[in-house]
Amino acid sequence: MEAFEYASPNTTRDALQLLGSQWGEIEILAGGTDLISAMKDRITTPKRVVSLKKIKGLNRIEFSERSGLRVGALVTIQEILDNQMVREHYPALREAADGIRGEQMRHMGTAGGELLQRPRCWYFRNGYGQLAEYQGKSLVPDGQNRYHAILGNSGPAYFVNASSLAPALIALGGKVRLHGPDGEREVELGKFYTTPTKEGEREYVIKPNEILTEILVPPPHGLRMAVYEVREKTALDWPLVAAAVVLHMKGRTVKSARVVMGHVAPVPWPSPEAEQAIEGKTVTEEVAEEAGKAAVSKATPLSQNGYKVRLAQVAVKRAILSAMKGEA
């Protein structure tokens, strides 16, 4: 890896002083499970690394019936898995965290870092950039695209957003709190991710001089929820597709629904089509099946990833059925 300057400030304010205005010049270090390997592979070559570890309060996880869940950016994946409040009130979030495999990843990896992780696209990780451009065109459409996007893939980006937590948090109406030089702001996670159009842009709206400090999730009153992933391996690996479903029930009828797919597009992909297919209905196997079909009705698979359309359809169906089985 390239030599870099290392800073470990004690406060968010001090940390902000150390950030810059250009992506890639300065990187923020939380658990390091993504950043360190990206630096070793020279996917990013920051001049300065700013660690958040000494900043107090970023590792707290709190719940109240009234205000919901607050997860500090430095809370580890293992802490989410172990948390009794998450287990009781947000089973889908726990299921999403359970999809992050590898003991080291769970113990070192943080909630904030998980949301901000870079794409796992093998062209990106082999140094061809997140747009995988080579000799003026993307390598993906004619290349090895079995794991790439089936939605939102009209180019130039074909990678998939790699976050396991984001679809569940978006479906739950979660927000992130960002601290910047002009104070703090809250951004709905549903509006947090963007598809880059130029090499070097990042995959989210946070600015290079901002720090993600906290994740906020509304109270889960009257909700049924689940996450369903389809994986190639049960061991350390990212899912092929995932679906997060949150259902607001009125008796046995779905009053409103949020359906968000993961690993299918350059951003976590909400599906209003699937939501419409179940809203106002009693959930049956057939209704769930229809919602699955609706979720992928606009899919545009690449040469090798047509199977992911099927997997996404099944994941949505199974997430809905699983949510109905689960405790509210």
Next chain:
Amino acid sequence: MAKCKYDWPQAGERELIGKRIDRIDGPEKASGRAKYTYDTNRPGMLRAKLLTCPYAHAKIKSIDLSSAQNLPGVKATLVIQGPGSEIQWAGDEIAAVAAVSDDIAEDACRRIQVEYEQLPHLVREEDLDRAQAQGRTKAGGEETTGDPGKAFQDPEAVISKGYYGIPVITHCCLESHGNVAEWPDAKTLKTWSSTQNVSGLPGQLGAGLRLQKVEVDDSNIETVCQYIGGGFGSKFSPDRWGIVVAQLSKLAGKPVQLMLERNIELEMAGARPSAYAKIRVAAKKDGTLTAWDSESWGTGGVGPAGHPPLPYVLQPPNTHWKHTMIAANVGPARAWRAPNHPQACLLTLGALDDLAAKLEMDPVEFLMKNAHLAPQGLGQVYTEELQKAAELAEWKKNWHPRGDKTPGHIKRGMGVSLHTWGGRGHTSSCNVIVRPDGSVTVRLGSQDLGTGTRTVIAISVAETLGLPVEAVKVEIGDSKYPPDGASGGSTTVGGVSSSTRRGAIDALDELFAAVAPSLGVQPAQLEAWNGRIRVKGDSSKSLTWKQACAKLGVKTITTTGKNPGPCHLNDSGVGGVQIADVSVDTETGQVKVNRIVAAQDCGLVIDLKTAESQVYGALIMGICYSLFEEKVMDETLGRMLNPNMEFYKLAGIGDIGELIVHMMTGPGYDERGVIGLGEPPVISPGAAIANAVANAIGVRVSTLPLTPDKVLAALDKGGLA
């Protein structure tokens, strides 16, 4: 007939052989005291890094090392392939740097300026027509026996046609390739090497160095390898990087370590050749195999790589096979645990399974019926193993004809396969040393690849001397010890058990001669038993081992045991049968291995525990290549896209399922003597698992790995489920 002097003890006389004995280096490994090449840290040691070629096919036009050489901390640089060299795969070595740290060596490599002329490449070879159009094919052999044309035309014949394939995969040794080289003086080289060939390495290093104009005598080279993190056939030679590290060390005047980075390891340090085939097989209506016809192709890199032996094991009277080699720029082929056998097994046993389905026959019965077509002597072994494996897998209860008809999207299936391997003990020599204080050392230039070689040697000597395992000190892993063969082709256990048995018997003879007068008998009347030397069958006339050794006075016994040698201690030619039990999710294409049963013969088992461990490991390796492994190449870039342990997928514990291992032992097996076990159990998993998937979903998934995309595509083509 008189028993041959060195014969293994009879069943009732074995104290240790065939028992479950813990490996003697277990505590060393578990505690981290075991030192691997990677752990070697010599005083003042430099680290070396390689600059490799980013192109699959290119010519080097120029190379400039000056800015690397000027970097502070760089102590030696070397051009490995200079201007004019033609590079045939991405990842090939161009230059090397030795520096005071890893980081500086890496930075220096990045400063080296190389100008390439890119040349056309081919890195994906499954499409034979495309390879032919690019002039990349070469005849790889053709053979006909009997009259296959006539056999296929027989109106009574039931014929199955299919396409089967297995891609290029890598070895994925936990410890990458590499060496530490040190010149204690200008004429003497010592290396710590991650190698399967301790005794053979100095000669290869010497020859390689002399080609590079570095003068050194083989006799002045010593190679050490106490522990190795896997080889699987990829670590027989020092390789070019092994010569390079010795050159760098000589140039820098300091010890140098060069371990391959994981991406380089996966790109170029070992590829198993691919094999694809269009196959026709025919049988009579009663299931008797009559004919085979195959057209196969595959790549072992740009050079030749042999061909899968087709048809595998079962030889119908009429056969025709034709093989085409494809020169692809994918990195050189290396022996991969049972070279060519897993490929041949998948192609053959897959085709036979499809034929059995067409015949509406139970595949276990089909294989029983045709077991007589196996090489001589193995038919009976296969019959017994098929019975045993079927019993352990509850075949009769769990098997159903093609296509699980039970409702729901989870379909269960059972598949069977069989395999063979040689495994005759290699050339081996050892010293057995018995000292007057009673201590015993056995010393040989072998290596323990993690298979239990140390333990087997200790058992062989301890059994012979009537001592407990821990009384024998085993010294291996150094080329200054008596030479022993490379550990490849399942040859080690037969070689080292035989040489050490012979050496220990001879040592015992010398001890008997020294002890006999004090017991007032002839040496021939003595035996070693339970830590004592006694008059045969009479413990009242005996000495403890220590008392006996004290009779040596000041003389230490040193014998040399060899293999091959007198008496029948080892043999060749094993059979094995495996049955896989899988579940397939027909909505997602996910395959889950529920259980694999392995029934395996390897003649006389020395240590049942390490033998079973070999089979467990092989099954895990087999599950990896059946479900996940593939060297994924990008045709535009000519590069491997998955040269890391995230994208190059291997099974985790949750992907493995239940493994049941049954070693075939006892009468009919033990008297054959010792036969190697490294390769055979890794051959069948691909075919057994693929056949189980076909049984579950009613349609063949043509190629490994059995990933969701392929399973769903096969279901679309006509699954019965």
